[in-house]
């Protein structure tokens with residue numbers, strides 16, 4: 035049995051998790067900073083790093099307690115060293131290095147983007163033991179985990195900072211088939227949500243607004259970038275901007291200021307209100323359409339055995355539904371939403387696979403805010 039403590043501080047979530055054999059989550063603690071950053075409409079880097087400093091130690095202590103493990107039980111400490119916000123990454127990396135040094139535990143630096151894919155390897159742990167007498171009998175051994183994802187597989191990583199389509203032939207072996215040439219999918223969700231006055235983070239807000247609108251209300255453009263597996267979302271974002279401006283010109287006020295009074299979900303959209311639900315639904319449909327169709331084409335061309343979704347946008351219900359329906363019969367694996375957004379369990383999982391390959395990071399491990407996939411292993 036190999037136990038890895040994962041530590042994640044690349045953006046605005048402080049995370050620590052203990053994972054057994056790269057798959058079984060023994061604990062997973064996340065301290066979200068969303069409420070702190072909401073007022074700025076996005077992540078404020080200086081505030082993020084200061085908050086990580088305040089929460090990292092209690093979060094790690096909680097993860098160790100929840101897992102019921104001691105420092106002596108750990109085989110490795112895995113930490114995100116990039117990409118991400120420099121000040122935020124520094125907190126996690128320095129704490130991980132200090133703990134690894136103090137307790138003489140091997141250190142493994144991991145790439146945050148690659149780690150997102152490993153949410154698909156994770157399975158929840160057995161239920162926590164409860165009081166004797168009242169508790170239902172616990173199985174002597176936890177149930178066998180479901181089968182591992184099968185290579186070769188396609189991984190679509192869609193987060194606030196990245197949109198990447200990878201062909202993975204084994205752990206650590208991947209080819210980048212395509213990526214966004216401008217905005218990341220999550221970034222597009224966040225920017226459009228801001229335009230519509232829906233707040234931060236944008237993805238969940240758009241999804242919620244879209245549930246009251248019609249995806250056919252507006253025909254927003256899809257950038258197919260034919261002959262490539264690349265993505266582009268800036269044209270779509272601009273099309274939404276023009277639509278909103280058109281309505282604002284009629285009404286005489288920015289959507290963001292008048293949201294509560296002027297939102298309408300009537301069909302067809304009325305010109306004296308901003309049809310936020312319709313715009314959100316049509317925008318969401320355009321993003322999902324391109325993500326699903328490009329992944330489908332790549333799956334066909336590469337004969338991938340499975341498709342894995344990863345990253346915060348993989349929490350999107352329409353994306354999950356459409357990807358599963360349109361990729362059939364190729365199986366689509368989708369982690370539970372809480373494992374799609376930033377947390378430390380996938381960090382520990384990827385750390386395990388690197389650790390068992392003999393990969394180690396030195397105590398000179400440094401952060402790399404612009405770390406790219408597959409360019410260089412962690413030092």
Ligand code: KG4
Nearest residue numbers: 193194195220236237346347349350375376
């Ligand atoms: O992976 P993540 O937690 O952080 C990064 O590494 O970027 O992804 C955050 C992104 C944000 O852009 C957020 O708006 C988006 O994921 N997101 C969603 C949903 N939940 C989170 N996008 C669409 N639909 C959702 N339900």
Ligand code: ZN
Nearest residue numbers: 193346375376
């Ligand atoms: Zn992320």
